[in-house]
Amino acid sequence: MFSELMKSRVRYAFGAVSTLLLLVAFMLPGEAVARSAALDKVIEGAKKEGVLKLLWTEGHFGADVGIKDMLRVMNKMYGTNIKLQFTQGRSFPANLGRLTQEYKANQKSSTDVFLGGAAHMISGRKSGLLMKVDWEALVERAAPANPVIQRVNNDGVGMAVASRVVGIVYNTNLVKGDDIPKSIEDVLKPKWKGQIAATPYMTGYYQFAAPDVFGEKYMTDFVTRLKPQLGGFIGCNSLDKVASGQFAMLIFDCGRDATVRYQRRGAPMAHTVPKEIVRDNVIDLGVTVNAENPNVAKLFIVFQHTKEGQNLLWKHGAYDLEIYDGSKSKVLIDTFRNKYPKAKFLVSTVQRAVKQNEDGINLRSYQKKFKKILRGRRRK
Secondary structure, X not given: OHHHHHHHHHHHHHHHHHHXXXXXXXXXXXXXXXXXXXXXXXXXXXXXXXEEEEEEOOOHXXXXXXXXHHHHHHHHHHOOOOEEEEEEOOXXXXXXXXXXXXXXXXXXXXXXXXXXXHHHHHHHHHHOOEOOOOHHHOOOEOOOOOOOOOOEEHHXXXXXXXXXXXXXXXXXXXXXXHHOOOOHHHHHOHHHOOOEEEOOOOOOHHHHOOOOOOXXXXXXXXXXXXXXXXXXXXXXXXXXXXXXXXXXXXXXXXOOHHHHHHHHOOOOEEEEOOOOEEEEEEEEEEEEOOOOOHHHHHHHHHHHOOHHHXXXXXXXXXXXXOXXXXXXXXXXXXXXXXXXXXXXXXXXXXXXXXHHHHOOOOHHHHHHHHHHHHOOOOOO
């Protein structure tokens, strides 16, 4: 009898262990998975390269301070000793132009990792600038199912990394109380004449002209009415002229993260989302084909998809990727969606841009049209 009892307990224990192993093997999406041989190979290559070379865009990831903190944690996680070689770059389009020229001239890239939005990633793939990588063989976190945001995109040359909430940036000394815009139409009030800034690349305007958002007709009318309000152009992440009060507002920005970075430095600025549109602007990372340190680049991108990497993205960049459990960007986006249930909801991704191209929706033509309308209205 004792023997049978022991056998029963052994079978129970074995069954419990087996069940636990099955649970580990079939973890919920977003949880850790076993490290692959492919990732081990990248880690060994990264140890030999030893440097992460970046030409970076205007404060993203907390610039050199934030990225050094990321490397500190990454080095501990993977047993590497990667050092940072950092160069402050300009906007996504400006950096893309420089890197494409280097690639076409058969020069080594100024950056190992490229950061950009959907249009920039597509351009990088078409030109041959970006390397195709089997990312799912490297990432140690299962991909959550999401009908809108695909983690790996653009034929494997890019990985989505963060969700940015788009809206209006304003100077809190100049714009207060009832003057804080609740609608995009509010920026057209006569009192704001000459005090509104836009980006030189028409952020927001041409994306919102898509047929499934506001359409070309409405946005053309809106931009035409905005023209007298416009005092000049500033980059999405170069908000000094809003902070100083030279401009009361920037409409539209590329993401609230830039405003948060200025707020952390004490700038009198805030960010709001208009009731008509809630936009999630997803940004991506890729490896340049002429990178000096391709394994370090891959490892850095893989690290961004760990829980530690996403937490550091929020800490230093004020964004993370909304597809993961615990995403603070998702909480923020859902807050605005609940606040404005009738608003259009736009997620700007590589997949959406590719589909628009296939459907013959030419966003570039909208961008050129709106530039032509607004051109020449610079503040002196």
